[in-house]
Amino acid sequence: MVRVGLVMLQGARHIHVETLERAAQEAGIELELHELRTDADLFESRPEAFVLPGGESTTMRLTGGVDGSGLLPALFAWLRADPELPVLGTCAGVILLADPQDGGAPLIDSTVDRNAYGRQQDSFQSELEISGIGDSGTFSGVFIRAPRFAEISANDTVVAKHRDEVVGVRNGARLALTFHPELSGDTTFHRWLLEAVLLRATA
Secondary structure, X not given: OEEEEEEOOOOOHHHHXXXXXXXXXXXXXXXXEEEEOOHHHHHHHOOOEEEEOOOOHHHHHHHHOOOOXXXXXXXXXXXXXXXXXXXXXXXXXXXXXXXXXXXXXXXXXXXXXXXXXXXXXXXXXXXXXXXXXXXXXEEEEEEOOOOEEEEOOXXXXXXXXXXXXXXXXXXXXXXXXXXXXXXXXXXXXXXXXXXXHHHHHHO
């Protein structure tokens, strides 16, 4: 059994649900999925892994911040207390990991620029080169008002590239992707998240 907490503040949440369920079925892993909207949801469910989906980071900060549901500051503190908890952050989720704005340290060391790929009309899909995740190879990446990595830290491992540009990094158990893997139909990254929990349990 793997307990996954999905941040439900805003964005492409329900497609992540479908992808996680498909990944669990393909990997033969029993999944217990918890929808996180408040800090109370976090403390009650105590997930073993987390998904921070895409969306609009400013809206997510407002709805999940100190003056909102309180989820984000509680979640960031939870992740800092246990750096080995597997995390998948996509698009806006990467912005929150790189720049949590809660007074604490960033959760990945690389920096990002918001909406650096342009407007909604500039969205695109392209083949990516992935490494160190699953079987590696290629992956169909979907970019929607995506952020860009401004600077790649030596502490982060590159796991996905679009041509020569880095679009995915891993910092220990934290995976940060500027694209939307849940829209590709490929469960590679979601399977990594689930399998990372099992690997941790047997380490």
